Amino acid sequence: MSSAPPAETAFERDVLPHMDLMYRVALRLTGEAAAAEDLVQDTVLKAFRAWDSFRQGTNARGWLLTILRNSFINDYRRRRRAPALVDLDVAEQHARLDDQPGQDPEGEFFHSLVDDRILAAIDGLPEEFREVVVLSDVEGLGYAQIAETLGVPVGTVKSRLFRARKQLQGTLLEYAIEAGIVRPGKDA
């Protein structure tokens, strides 16, 4: 139809490469593809309208993640379920499962778990845990960047990540036991 494609703008150059990242985070936050698609689109459009406030030359990733998370909290979470509050007892219980390495000396069980199970386990985490796992362990952000994105102190990020991983490992271990990949060992 149109003759030549429009020239790429600075916004497109800096923001669009992060589309996959935004989609992955949105998908884990919302838990459903349709909502994730809408959340990414909203994020990009909000970023576009706020483009003047973005400091050129800084990393757009953190800026976009902050916009995405705020949109999620304001517009999406409310529509879905009540926000999942961290069940401290459950978290503590899992955190005490700290002899897991001894149950899998070969380190094979994570390898044997299918991706869908792992994603389901991530999605089953309380939101406060899920978001740090996604930002840290899926996307590889450092503590400082996560703290900035979530608006919490670095110490909070560290302790949430610790407890999130323990809970996730506990869930995956249960899957592995159910699937017969590992045998329940030890007296817990």
Next chain:
Amino acid sequence: MNDSRLDCAEALALLQDYLKDELTPDNQRRVAGHLAACGHCLEHEHFERNFLAAIQRAAKGIRCPDEVAARIRQALRSDTPD
């Protein structure tokens, strides 16, 4: 900080930060030194690394569907002021 050796409890307490490469270079070295010499803690490190690799494998390959990206580009174009 100092050259003192870490014991297992200290090494494991630093493991999370070590794996994220968030320790000072000194402490990164101290933890690495402990892991090199301690099979017990090394097992913990492998466990955590296997765990992280599994998370990455499961979640990191997901991409924004092309038609969604196209729709967003389209929305951007029509949102352009003036």
